[in-house]
Amino acid sequence: MSTTDPAPIGADEHATGQDDTEHTGPMPVVAVVGRPNVGKSTLVNRFLGRRAAVVQDVPGVTRDRISYQALWNGRSFMVMDTGGWEPKASGMAASIARQAEYAMKTADVIVLVVDSSVGVTDTDLAAARVLRRSDRPVILVANKVDDERGEANAAELWSLGLGEPFSVSALHGRGSGDLLDLVLDALPEAPREQEETGGPRRVALVGRPNVGKSSLINRLAKEERSVVDSVAGTTVDPVDSIVSLGGEEWRFVDTAGLRRRVTTASGTEYYASLRTEAAIEAAEVAVVLLAADEVISEQDQRVITQVIEAGRALVIAFNKWDTLDEDRHAQLEREIDRDLARITWASRVNISAATGRGVNKLAGHLKTALAGWETRVPTAELNTFIRALVQETPPPARGGRAPKIKYVTQADIRPPRFVVFSTGFLEPGYRRFLERKLRERFGFAGTPIDVSVKVRESKARDRRG
Structure with a gap:
């Protein structure tokens, strides 16, 4: 984690910062988690609106976490900065599970930070697998998105199965305020009691x-x-x-x-x-x-x-x-x-x-x-299959123009949910065709699956029109 942190977002009636008001009861907790060097501490400082000393996690020492009191839009809450999930050949899975399970048990909202400029790593996937079992709200943050080009990289994070990634630049403050609003919406009115996990x-x-x-x-x-x-x-x-x-x-x-x-x-x-x-x-x-x-x-x-x-x-x-x-x-x-x-x-x-x-x-x-x-199809394998399928049976034209499927990702499991990025609307019949072919190829016995479409018109096409 870099020791150089950004200046506060700015001072106004919504700005974050340490709350000087006395609090007699417990406050809800937001845990910021992720692997090393994705910008967790920088994002925590954005939440706080000030530079704060961030304790680096030592591998294997689970108590190296530090909490800060924050205020946003008149709402006080605790922000828990966690040590990086270090990908090591031995003990990585156990370390990830301990950290994620600790966050699930103690936090009311979990913020998973991923470096969108690097993309999804094995450590990110392992962390997401644990967090998907959580009954706490999980907000997926695509960090280091500094411009529109970075937004395209963030789309890959759908494959983590934690819903739509929220793009920010913690270093420059881009999207930080909207992210805090999202965090507040997810927070319960009062801290949740710890619940038992696992079992039959x-x-x-x-x-x-x-x-x-x-x-x-x-x-x-x-x-x-x-x-x-x-x-x-x-x-x-x-x-x-x-x-x-x-x-x-x-x-x-x-x-x-x-x-x-x-x-x-x-x-x-x-x-x-x-x-x-x-x-x-x-x-x-x-x-x-x-x-x-x-x-x-x-x-x-x-x-x-x-x-x-x-x-x-x-x-x-x-x-x-x-x-x-x-x-x-x-x-x-x-x-x-x-x-x-x-x-x-x-x-x-x-x-x-x-x-x-x-x-x-x-x-x-x-x-x-x-x-x-609980079946998840690797993104590369999924897109190889879809490309061959679309080449053989392209989607029908609509309004004289045939849509093109650019990319498909599995956004979630339990149940499996797929997002198709297309240049135009896909007819319900073709979506059912895609579902049927996905089942024929990958199984999904005993589970409903959902295929949704996100339309993204190309800029070149818009200029030609």
Whole structure:
């Protein structure tokens, strides 16, 4: 880290600086993290509006962090400057995990600083993998963006999977004020309590009433149900159960059956729907239980849509499979082809909660769906594939002009999200074509994926127009 720090941004009613007001309670904490020499300390000084002594981190000494009190727009908060994540052949992953996990546990907002002039390094990728598991807001900062040309370099940072990179020049102050506004928006009203991280993978068991969700939970728990964090009261509350399946522990949440849309439900049913929505949001993968002996209904479709819109991995489980005769088997296959055509990617398993048939297969399907949910395609491999695909099947022309795909990056996982940088609008049909081809090439079994487009008209084209 350079020992020469910039002068303050400037003194006005919004400027940062040490707050002289007495604070009796704890303040929210912003952790500024990143590898060495990306400009963390320079950015911290921008946050503070003054030069401050920055302690250099010694590899392996986790306590070399220093916090400063800052003020912006009348809001006080603490800024925690962390030591650089030094990429070394031995112990790098452990060191990165310790630093990132410490930031996750103690900070209310995490600012990851990346040197956009260098691009994404292995250390940046390793740090991002840890931070993506955080339940704290993470702001990705592309530092050393001094002009419009640097903005193009910053686009590569989408591949870290932390959302859109925010471009700044900490040295010259470019974008610093807007970044501070973004930090304030992300800060909670009060410091968050530290929460436990890790533990069993979280599974939401959802479906309409009377499809056998509680029977399946009891079967999984082998009738010895271990309940964790159950909410006392009525049966409409989600109940957490730790079950052993496939040699692993899983946290299953048995939810109330969804009969109607939240907007049309009332009373107890309304609150049951809200709690079920919250259970899906809190889960990593959802098992949608369908009754194989009944037709696939609009309610079933609505539950599936709810899981997809929440961006969760998905397993479709057909219960009561052992009760079907040949006619119903054939009819159900036709219903699946017709009514579930939009989710051919979903992992499917046939079970009987009553007899236990096929229940042990759930573990494999859950693991497959979660693996797809967390799949990341290297940027170089992704663009090589897309270039060949577009050359063979270019996007259709719109308004007499065919758009050109310049670059594609995977912006996120859990679920996988792709951003296509194009010179023009891509028709929904072509975006679906891209999604289908991505699945054919890279898998993504058991997970929804999202393909969005950012249109960037070339300046040369604008001049010709």
